[in-house]
Amino acid sequence: VKEAAATGSGTGVLGGTKSLNTYSSNNTYYLYDTTKNMSGVIQTYDNNNGGQWSLPGDYVTDTDNKFISESQKAAVDAHYYAGEVYDYFYDNFGRVSYDDNGADITSTVHYGSNYNNAAWTGNQMIYGDGDGSQFTYLSGADDIVAHELTHAVTDSSAQLVYENQPGALNESFSDVFGYFVDNEDWLMGEDVYTPGQSGDALRSMSNPTQYNQPAHMDNYRDLPNTEAGDWGGVHINSGIPNKAAYNTIQSIGQSKAEEIYYRALTNYLTPNSNFSDAREALIQSANDLYDSSTANSIASAWDSVGVN
């Protein structure tokens, strides 16, 4: 059997061409990346909008190593951006995959039907196609891929419970690393959100209220801890820690902020940490890594959103 790592190319959701780490076996190419220095691989599957919503679905294959068909676009970006996020955590923090132990990174695209969401299932990433109006293929946004893979990092470290303040922190840390990886804007999901409307996004970290999120504790939304209540508003109240992160990055810069956020997430936060605990953990991390003036900048970033 002839098998080997290969380099292919593909067309992404927004039409750009990307180089892909693929694998060839018996004259078939797979979205299967063995190039990362870890025991695991990065592998991307297609659920073909299967009614059974079974996971992981089918391998994404091609006969000429050029993944350029419409049905392959979502997989091209899921695969490419997963590699980008792996590299981000390895290059910046030396983290070997999301568990720091070389776990496989598995993604499935075309999940469900008209599914306006993406998620980390606890074992893998899943991406809906969107309904074409609220979203197009969600893997087409690097900040969404980073958001989902950061949930895996969180689940392997702080294990923040996905409800109320710990859940809003869980969501916020995923948005913050989505910002660090995307690095172009303070918006979340803009690349695939409302394809028929330019300039908008699902969330804004610099101006949460623009998309109906609170930006201060005075406006914390006490929602029920139910699915209908977004588990206590984890996607709504995340506006408060997101705004604190924006304030922090504006005052101390991205490179110090990302080291501090990574240390807080992987060293100090615990399942039931609340906003005030996060403020404390970030201040402690700043003192560990830098100096008191950096720590003071973080303290005031949180004070200004009403968390002390």
Ligand SMILES: CCCCC[C@H](S)C(=O)N[C@@H](Cc1ccccc1)C(=O)N[C@@H](C)C(=O)O
């Ligand atoms: C199983 C359902 C709940 C999973 C929620 C996932 S982790 C999530 O938060 N998904 C992101 C996707 C995203 C990320 C960044 C930018 C745009 C969209 C999310 O925010 N989902 C929103 C739509 C939500 O679930 O309310």
Ligand SMILES: [Ca+2]
């Ligand atoms: Ca963005």
Ligand SMILES: [Ca+2]
């Ligand atoms: Ca839009």
Ligand SMILES: [Zn+2]
């Ligand atoms: Zn999330």
